[in-house]
Amino acid sequence: MLAIANKAYHPASSTTIADSHIPKEAARVRELVIDFLKSHFNLTVSFDGGGTKRQQSVYTIHFTTPDGRSFLIRGEECSDESHTGEFLARMVLKAIDLLGRNHFSGVTSDNTGNTRVARQLLCAEINTIIQVPDICHHLNLLCKDITQLDMFSTVSSSSQLYATVV
Secondary structure, eight states: OHHHHOTTOOOOOHHHIIIIIHHHHHHHHHHHHHHHHHTOOSEEEEEEEEEOTTSOEEEEEEEEOTTSOEEEEEEEEOTTSOOOHHHHHHHHHHHHTTTOGGGEEEEEEOOOHHHHHHHHHHHHHSTTOEEOOOHHHHHHHHHHHHHTSGGGHHHHHHHHHHHHHO
16 A cells, blocks of 8 residues: 555565664663653662563562652563572662662662562662652552451451352
8 A cells, every 4th residue: 555655665574673673762762761860860769570471570670750750761581580689689779870879869669578678788778768668568458457357347248249249
């Protein structure tokens, strides 16, 4: 169809798009994000681990501006690594150093043993950074604890019965 409209037009192959155009555009966007973040201070760094359908272990690192805009900075595939606090701290420091340590004032993650150690190491390494509690995990645990109270047993049993029927 496009060849009819313009005989001089030769579309790029899917291989060229996948292997060249998309990676170049991703690199350009990443550069723009890093340049944007370099003009901001009091950033918060957050990190969390997860897995893929292929059973790969992945850690993501996000930077958040004081006005709440979050940017995915790294997605680190680390299936072959031991996810110690020291390993995580090195990985996060590498990301922080993209901007400079003076740009950050907070660090947050969930509260597993290795992430807690990583946060402590980061705070020791960068003495101007403070640990920010991960409120989502805390609220989730709070809701879970509240629903276990005796006063909610009838509501809990009714919702379980409803879930079983549906």
